[in-house]
Each structure stands twice: as C-alpha cells, then as structure tokens.
Amino acid sequence: MKTPFATLAFCALALPAVADVNDVLDQHILPYFHGFAVATDTLADQASETCDPALLKPAYTDAFNAWMAIGDLRIGPSESGALSIYFWPDKRGFTPRTLTRLIDEKDPVVQDATAYSEVSIAARGFFALEQMLYDPAFADYGADSYSCALTAAITADLAAQAKTLADAWAKEFVVTIRTAGQPGNTTYLSEDEALRAVYTQILSSLEFTSVQRLGQPLGTFDRPRPARAEARRSERSLKNVLLASESAYAMAGHLADWDIPHTDAAMSRLRDAATRIEDPAFQDITDPSARFRLEALQIAVQDLKTAIEGEIGGHLGIGAGFNSQDGD
Numbered sequence: 001m002k003t004p005f006a007t008l009a010f011c012a013l014a015l016p017a018v019a020d021v022n023d024v025l026d027q028h029i030l031p032y033f034h035g036f037a038v039a040t041d042t043l044a045d046q047a048s049e050t051c052d053p054a055l056l057k058p059a060y061t062d063a064f065n066a067w068m069a070i071g072d073l074r075i076g077p078s079e080s081g082a083l084s085i086y087f088w089p090d091k092r093g094f095t096p097r098t099l100t101r102l103i104d105e106k107d108p109v110v111q112d113a114t115a116y117s118e119v120s121i122a123a124r125g126f127f128a129l130e131q132m133l134y135d136p137a138f139a140d141y142g143a144d145s146y147s148c149a150l151t152a153a154i155t156a157d158l159a160a161q162a163k164t165l166a167d168a169w170a171k172e173f174v175v176t177i178r179t180a181g182q183p184g185n186t187t188y189l190s191e192d193e194a195l196r197a198v199y200t201q202i203l204s205s206l207e208f209t210s211v212q213r214l215g216q217p218l219g220t221f222d223r224p225r226p227a228r229a230e231a232r233r234s235e236r237s238l239k240n241v242l243l244a245s246e247s248a249y250a251m252a253g254h255l256a257d258w259d260i261p262h263t264d265a266a267m268s269r270l271r272d273a274a275t276r277i278e279d280p281a282f283q284d285i286t287d288p289s290a291r292f293r294l295e296a297l298q299i300a301v302q303d304l305k306t307a308i309e310g311e312i313g314g315h316l317g318i319g320a321g322f323n324s325q326d327g328d
Contacts, residue, residue: 019316021177021191021198024254028247030170032069037159037166039063044152044159051141051148053133056155057234060133063158064126064236068243069250072205075197076176077168084121085161087128088230089216094122099131099138099150106146110153117157125161127231129154134233198255199318205248206305213241214298217282224291229282238280245270245301252308258315266307270300 043059050056070078071086087095098120102109109115122128131138132151141147179185180194188194212230217237219225229237249267253260276293284290309318 019195019199019255019312020257021195021255023257024198024251025174025177027254028251029070029073030174032066032247033166033169036063036066036070037162039066040155040159040162044155047152047155051143051151053139053151056151057133060126060129060234061236063162064231064234065239065243067126068240069247072208072244072247073201074204075201076173077165081161081165081168085125085158085165087121087125089212089228090122090127091228094120095127096131096135096137098122099128102150103138103146110146110149113153113156113160116153117160124154124157126158129158130231130234195255195316196318198251199312199316202248202251202255202308203305203313205244206301206308209241209244209248210298210301210305213237213244214294214301217285218291218294218298221291224285226281226283226285232281232283235281237282238274238277241297241301242271242274245304248308249304252312256312256315260307260311263304263307263311266300266304270297270304273297273300 039059040063043056043063046059047056067085071082074082099122101107102119102123109119116124129151132147132154133139138147141151176185176187177194177198180188181190188197217224217226217229217232219228226232230240231237245267249263252263273293273296277297278284278290278293282294285294
C-alpha cells in the first residue's frame with residue numbers, strides 16, 4: 001500500500017557525495033529518539049503514581065513534543081513501529097470505540113504489559129492516551145477505577161514502544177544506513193540509496209502535514225471538518241504542524257552542507273503564517289477568515305517543501321522522476 005511516508009522512486013541521475021546523512025543521524029534522529037524514550041519513561045513513571053489527568057498532562061505534552069521531532073519517519077524500524085504509537089487519522093472513530101469496549105468489559109489485559117502490547121493499535125499510543133486525559137467522556141475517573149488502570153497501561157506501553165524503537169534505531173538501523181553500499185548490506189546497495197531514503201522522509205513529512213494535518217480539518221469550503229483536526233482535544237493541532245515542519249527543516253539543514261536561503265525564508269514565512277492562527281485546535285475554520293488563515297499556513301508548508309526540493313533536491317540531482325508519494 002502506498003503511503004505519504006513510502007520510499008522514493010529512484011531517478012536515473014547519480015547523486016554527488018556532498019550531503020551529510022551522518023549529520024542528520026547524529027544531530028537529529030538519534031538524539032531525538034533518545035529524548036522521546038526518556039520523555040515517555042517519565043510519563044509512565046508519573047502514571048504509575050497517579051492517573052489524575054491534570055497531573056499527567058504536562059508529561060504527556062513533553063512526550064508528544066519529543067515524538068514530533070522524529071514521528072514522521074517511516075523507514076527502518078519506524079516503518080511499522082510508529083503505527084501503534086501514532087494511530088491517526090482515525091476517521092472511523094476506532095480509538096473511542098475500542099477504549100469504551102475495554103472499559104465496559106473491564107478487560108484484565110491492562111494488568112499484563114505483554115498482553116497489552118497485543119491489543120488493537122486503536123487503544124495504544126498518543127491518541128488513546130489523549131482520549132483518557134482530555135475527553136470528558138473518558139477523563140472523569142477515580143484513582144481506583146478501571147480507567148485509571150487503563151491510563152497507566154497505555155503510558156507503560158508507550159514507554160516500552162519508545163525504548164524499543166529508540167534501541168532499534170541506535171543499535172541496528174543506524175548501522176544499516178552508515179554501511180550503505182558495503183558488502184552484505186541488502187537494504188541500501190549504495191550510499192546514494194541511503195541518502196535518497198533520508199531525503200524523501202523530509203519531503204514526505206511536509207506532504208503529510210499539508211495533506212493530512214491541515215487538509216483533514218480543512219475538508220472543503222462547503223464542508224470543513226474541524227473534528228478531524230489532529231490532537232484537537234489537547235489543542236495541539238497547530239503545535240504539531242509547527243513541530244513537524246521545524247523537524248523537516250532541521251533535517252534538511254543537517255543534510256545540506258551548503259547555504260539554503262530560500263528554504264530558510266520559506267520556514268520563516270511558515271512561522272509567520274502560524275502566528276496568525278487564532279485557534280490552536282483549528283475548531284474555528286467554519287469561519288471564512290479563519291479558514292483563509294489556515295489555507296495560508298497550508299500553502300506555506302507546501303512552499304517549504306518546494307524550496308527544499310529546489311535547493312537540496314536540485315543540488316543533489318534529484319529532479320524529474322522523483323516522487324515522495326511513490327511506494328516500494
């Protein structure tokens with residue numbers, strides 16, 4: 001199945017060896033995966049002491065912020081490992097339905113960490129936890145309730161997933177990328193392939209932000225869909241757009257060893273467009289003026305992607321034939 005995170009279609013042009021994949025790994029990907037694991041561990045520790053939503057929300061915010069720096073990667077262990085951390089968009093409402101079933105049945109799976117790792121991804125990760133902390137239909141529970149135990153189970157599972165993913169990157173997949181083109185590396189047969197794989201993640205993240213994070217709530221002029229805004233309950237829809245864009249921009253800067261003034265300017269315009277958004281959860285877009293501002297932000301995200309394509313893709317010789325939407 002093709003996704004916005006799929007690997008790129010190779011064009012015939014060879015890439016000059018000027019981009020620094022190791023810098024992307026060392027300065028961005030690896031430290032942020034480590035930070036994500038630390039943040040989720042802190043969240044799980046707090047949840048083991050109290051499941052009070054008001055007390056857990058700051059740690060939840062820190063963990064989600066950490067995730068957004070590397071959450072759009074879909075290569076290596078993140079290709080499948082990210083799915084149960086970040087189950088969104090959920091157009092059919094699987095998450096609330098699955099959580100409701102667990103609560104109604106008082107499923108004992110919450111008492112067994114191994115068993116909980118096998119439950120539906122709709123009841124795992126950030127969006128399941130967001131329901132339990134922010135949705136009035138779920139967040140009104142006592143310390144001795146099943147919902148409290150469920151919240152603790154979700155946080156413990158999230159921390160375990162974060163550690164597994166961080167370890168897989170730091171101990172295994174980083175070696176796969178660094179040894180691209182060497183004998184025995186069947187994932188990347190050349191350094192160019194590894195470079196292209198990292199480059200496409202940058203573009204795919206921006207594409208996902210434009211099409212999903214902004215496109216989902218925008219819907220159409222006649223039928224906007226504010227209820228589909230990412231993380232609207234925790235009012236971080238705008239924050240996620242900014243953090244994902246900043247992450248893509250940072251990785252682009254690490255990848256390039258030359259000046260990228262058009263990309264810098266595009267990022268500056270994106271930040272400026274974000275300051276004009278009044279509702280951080282995008283719930284006001286039924287108002288035409290609010291919709292216009294959100295569309296302007298979407299255009300700014302698309303412009304950042306175009307600037308990176310020109311200043312980095314063009315410099316590297318990735319031109320005609322490249323499509324960040326193509327699948328394997």
